Amino acid sequence: MKRRLILISLTALSGAPVLAAGTGFNAPEGKVLWGRTGQEGRLCADCHGSELKAPGKHVKTGKRIEAMAPSVNPGRLADLKKVEKWFKRNCEWTWGRECTAQEKGHLLAWLSQQ
C-alpha cells in the first residue's frame, strides 16, 4: 500500500498525470529499463547486482549495498524522499540524465514485485 502511494506521489510530484492504479506502469517495461545500458556501458546492476534478492556492491567503492528486493529487505521503496534522491543520483550516473516520471514508474512497478 505504502509503495503504491509512492508510485502515485512520484507522478504527481513530477507533474505527469496520475494514472489509475495498475494501468500506467508495467513491470516488464521496468525490467527492460533496469537492464538498459547507459553511458560508458553502465548498468543499474553495476552496483545493485543482477540478483535483486542478494546484496550488491558499489562498483567504485566496493561497499556492500543491501538487497533491492522489498521481499527480502522490507525497508526498500518505503520512503519517497529517499527513492527520489537515489533515482536522481543513479539515473544521472548510469544514463547520464535524470529518469522521466514514466521510467521511474515502470522501474518501481518492477522493483516492488521483487
Add this chain to the structure above:
Amino acid sequence: MKKTLLAMTLVLGSLGTVHWATADEGEREHGLLSLLGYGQDVDPVANATYKEECGSCHFAYQPGLLPERSWQGIMTGLKDHFGDNAELEQPVRDQISQYLVANAADHSATGRSPGIAKALTTEGAPLRITETAYFRRKHHEVPERMVKENPQVKSFSQCQTCHTKAESGSFDEHQVEIPGFGGRHH
C-alpha cells in the same frame, strides 16, 4: 577482566594470525591500550543523519579524521564529489556540515585527532584522508598488491575492509586484517 583480555591478546599475538607488526615503536603503548579497548583513535560517528547520508556509498568517515576546512571543502562541492553526485538538500546539508565541523580533527581532543590536525597545518585543505601526509606515512609499508590489485579492497578509501574495528573509531594496527592476506607476521 583486564588479565583475561591481556592473556587473549598474548595468545592471538603468538599465533600470529591477526597481528600486524608494529612499525612505529613510539606508538606501541597507544596501540596496546587500543587493543584492550581502552584507547580510541577518533570518536565514533554519533549522528544518524550523517551515517545515513554519508555512509551509503562508502564507509562513514569519522569527522575527527580531517580538519574543519577540509570538511567545509567537501560539503560545498557535493555535486561533483570524486566523480559522483552526492548533493543534499537543505536543511540536511547544513545539519551534516555542523556535525562535521564541531567534531573535526582540529576541534577534537580524542586519540589521533589533534595529531592529524597538527600534521595538516601546512597542507591546505585536502579533500581526501588518503592523500594526507599523515595517512601516507602510516601506510607506506602496505604494498599495492594488497590494495589496488586486491579486488576485495580496491582502494585505501575503504578503511573498514582492513581495519576490523574502524566503525568504532579504532584504527589500531593490531586489528588490521587485509582480505586475502590476513595479518602479517614478523
